[in-house]
Amino acid sequence: MALLDVEHLRVDLRTHRGSAPAVRDLSFSLERGQTLGIIGESGCGKSLSALSLLGLAPDNGTVSGSIRLEGRELVGLADRDWRAIRGDRIAMIFQEPMTALNPVHTIGDQVTEPLRLHQGLRGRAARERAVALLTRVGIRDAEQRLAAYPHQFSGGQRQRIMIAMALACGPEVLIADEPTTALDVTVQQQVLGLIRELVAESGMALVLISHDLGLVAQNVERMLVMYGGTVVESGPTAQVFGRPVHPYTRGLMAARPTLAQRLASHHGEPLPTIPGSVPGLFGLPPGCPFAGRCAFTEATCHTEVPPEWTVADGHRVRCSRREAILGASETIAVHA
Incomplete structure (x- = not known):
């Protein structure tokens, strides 16, 4: 039994224009100690997927499919039951360290809150545990700084406090x-190194969400590539970077500037880009979400949901133009 098993997860958002699918058919599983990366452009559904795993989908969102934690179904849980899991068995480092902390509460209050709620620690015991946690993540003079407020810390320090x-x-x-x-960059490497070290120590499963391909390549064993709320390619990180197959994945990786391209850009040569822009939720075609931006688009791509097929062991792609994209795989420049 997997630690975390997500099957056919879907999130529909209700708006004044009707209901729109923001996440469609997301599936993956994680064992203890495994690491998974999710990449894609802004608006592809990465963060909304993560919030759904914590029962934090927006009020106008409807979550369906299955999220099982050691066999227990989480979709449909009452908020009281979610609160018992959130911050205890599943926790999240939120995206923006400058705003994720509550500005009117001290750091000590915020770090001890999960200890009070989930472990019943109070007073000195909670304080000592908070000091140990802050020291572990590299906050100097942790005991003295428990009474400080978020604005008294730098961005890197706030990120460490969130961890x-x-x-x-x-x-x-x-x-x-x-x-x-x-x-x-320096603080980035320190924070990522700290996360890797803590995951290795405790055997946690890690879901790392990013638009930074290099960050994902260096820090996770498996990865999902999302576009338009759908996983278009997945597999072991080394395989996906070594041989990206889906046109969107290839476009993302080709858009990473090499040193030669950086130098050329200073002489007026444009960097590679993916043509077009990410469509809005109500602009997604009923077929492949990448239809129209993809060089291999044909009429059926706009209307038929693309099938998923296997490239190699554990490496899967969702695309209707299998023969065409495989035939072109050796001619598209990709920089891993």
Whole structure:
């Protein structure tokens, strides 16, 4: 039995224009200690998928499909039951460290909150545990800084505090949603190194969400590529980077500038891009969400849901133009 098993997850958002599918047919499983990356452009459904795993889909969202934690079905749980799981067995490092912390509560109050709610720790015991957590994530003089407020910390320090909060109760699944947003390169590497170290120590399963291909390549064993709320390619990270097959995946990787391209761009040569833009939820075609932006698009791509098929062991792609894209796989420049 998998630790976390997601099958055919779907999230529909109700708006004044009607209902629109924001996440469609998302499936994956995680064992203890496994790491999974989810990549894609903004608006492809990454963060909404993550929030659904915590029972935090927006009020105008309807979640269907299946999310099982050690066999227990989570879809449809009452909010009271979700609160018992959220922050205890499944925890999340939210995307924006500058706004995710509550500005009117001290850091000590915020770090000890999950300890009070889930482990019943109070007073000195909770304080000592908070100090240990903050020290573990690299906050100096942690005991003295418990009384400080978020605005008194740098962006990198706030990100570390969020990690401490997420790890407070020793969750079995850690979701990191763009954990290095707005951090400089040095702090990014420190934060990612800390997450890797903590996951290895505790045997947690990790879901890392990012638009940064290099970050995913270096930090996870398996990956999902999402577009238009759908997984278009999935598999072991080394295989997907070594041989990307779906036209969208190829476009993402080809758009990563090499050193030669960076130098050329200074001389007026444009960097590679994916033509067009991500369609809105109400602009998605009923068939393949990438239809129209894809060089292999034909009429049926707009109307027929593409089938999923296997490239190699564990490496799967969802596309109707199998022969065409495989035939072109050696001619498309990709930089892993």
